Amino acid sequence: MSQLLLCYSRILEIVGDLVKVYVPEPDRDATGSVGFGDLALIENPLDPSQLPALAQVIELNRDSVSLQVFSGTKGLSTQASIRFLGHSMRVAFSSNILGRAFSGVGAPIDAGPDLTEEPHIEIDGPTVNPARRVLASRMIRTDVPMIDVFNSLVESQKIPIFSVAGEPYNQLLAQIGAHADADIIVFGGIGLIFDDYHFFKTAFEQAGVLAKTVMYVHLGSDPTVEALLVPDMALAVAERFAVEEGKRVLVLLTDMTAYADALKEVGVAMEHVPSNRGYIGDLYSQLARRYEKACDYKGAGSVTILSVTTMPGDDVTHPVPDNTGYITEGQFYLHDGVLDPFGSLSRLKQHVIGKVTREDHGQIMNTMVRFYAAAQDAQQKQAMSFELTEYDLRLLRFGDLFRQRFMDIRVTLPLEKALDLSWKTLAECFEAEELLMKQDLIDKYFPVATQRS
Structure with a gap:
């Protein structure tokens, strides 16, 4: 871990789970101690026995820095001191994370051993150089006929499952994860209830794929900021498995609408001017930055992203599915418990149908x-x-x-x-x-x- 840097103690305001601290711009230029996305520890002098709270920089102004506190600001005093760590969020990466489940801050939630001594990687890296991408040409079999036969899932594809609340989209996602012919399954759950987390873990275990699966789970009772970290953690780990170990990785994310709602909640707390239906103005960019991690790497493995996007009121013009449709390469449309052959589309299926599959x-x-x-x-x-x-x-x-x-x-x-x-x-x-x-x-x-x- 990086050496702890200069401590700041002039807190300007505490709003919701956000803390704004005075950090003069010359100090930042001189020390390079504060960057967007960096982590910080907040120590509460009123209760020295309390462990420091972890926070993340989400906005840099001229003479102030806004931080999102992971555990919330309840009980936090304006007399608290803040130390910046000089690096962004990191997550453990090694073969030992397979078969494990972690929270939105990378802490084990499966009663397994701590992995603090394992190598860690930063989760906010850039998307891959387009020169390292190769044309999609391999199929990921799911054993779901409406996908394999009619809208084949192709390696390096990014594709959502459009559905509405109450539909069995989690059952479909678990079934795909249980039968997909991928080397590694990376699961990211956002805003899940505990029963959903238990369902996924049990489904992977019963199918015998838990040993090649790593899970990052944000429960509905967890802090909002952890919901924003889950996709980045899942995709950072998937990218490393693909690039460094040549694995064919399938990333399963549910529910990206919950992720967008978390972005909206943070935007409201920061008093950002809302865009369409209250969502942040850069919703498209935020979603695209995650989905563009899907890639077939030249001379290495691949990352394929299959996500769930719920549509409030079954409205495909809702900002989240609407923006998603411009980024991804098709969609699977799940309604009334079935995959609709007319609403579903895989734009990359022509790369594999009849070429790597049977002639008929x-x-x-x-x-x-x-x-x-x-x-x-x-x-x-x-x-x-x-x-x-x-x-x-x-x-x-x-x-x-x-x-x-x-x-x-x-x-x-x-x-x-x-x-x-x-x-x-x-x-x-x-x-x-x-x-x-x-x-x-x-x-x-x-x-x-x-x-x-």
Whole structure:
């Protein structure tokens, strides 16, 4: 740890969890002791037995510095003294963090041993040099048919799950983490209740992937500033695993709307002029800085980011999903307990479908969605009491099978079995000539034995 620097004791104001301290600008220029994002220790002279409170610099003015106190300012006196540490937040990084769970300040929360003696890395590094990025060309299998078959997840991709409160997005995220063919899983939970944290940990443990997983968890009862640190911790660790050890890392974040709300709360306390719906004016930049950590490194591993973004009121124009959509490469749309094939989109899937996957993948994807769209039209005709043709009835049957076999997020199937099941489903509802697919693929894959009687 860096040597403790000059101590300052002239506190100008305490507002919420923020402390503003007088630090003359010439002192900063002369010593270089205070920088944006640096940590500080606040010692309360009224209670010498109390441990120093950890704080982080979040604003630099001409003659003052604003700090966010991690544990809150309750009981803090204006007579307190502040010592700046000369470095930003650090997190332990070594193979010993795998299988462990940490709080938003990097402290163990799993009753495991302390890792203060392990090497530490700073969490606020810049995004990777674009020259070190390579074109995405490898797929991350999740065993979720609606992802693997219809909107493949590609290494180095950054993609959110758009959903609303009450939907099983955490169950979907845990299922993906349990089945994804990544070398390392880095989980970041923001604003979770304890039951959610326990659910994720239990799901990873039961799936046998906890040993390759590291968790950073901010609970709803924890200080707000810790919510802002969780994505940076998760991404800093993921980047090191990818660059230094060549690992294929999948980062799971939930919920980025809670992260944006924490940014808004801090902005209000600092009396910043709010932007759209009270969110901070640089919301786009704050989100982009995190999502741009996704990368396929030349000669090394990769970082792929899959996050949850809840939409208040199911409003996709809400500032958080709206800004997210401009940054990420598509989205998975989860509603009514299923992944919507129409609202979901992976803009990088063309890099892997039919190239690193089976030759029939592209044709199956397009044909299944085309028939499901037709099944939706037939369902509307049925709802409006129009006369249904025999073909309409077959479309309705196909729609039911499609929702049951593919759209239900509880379904787990390897990609090849999902493709085979797609052919089987088509054969149960349609004749070969109705598929409008390449004849050589029909001849090779269409299961004649299971065609309609």
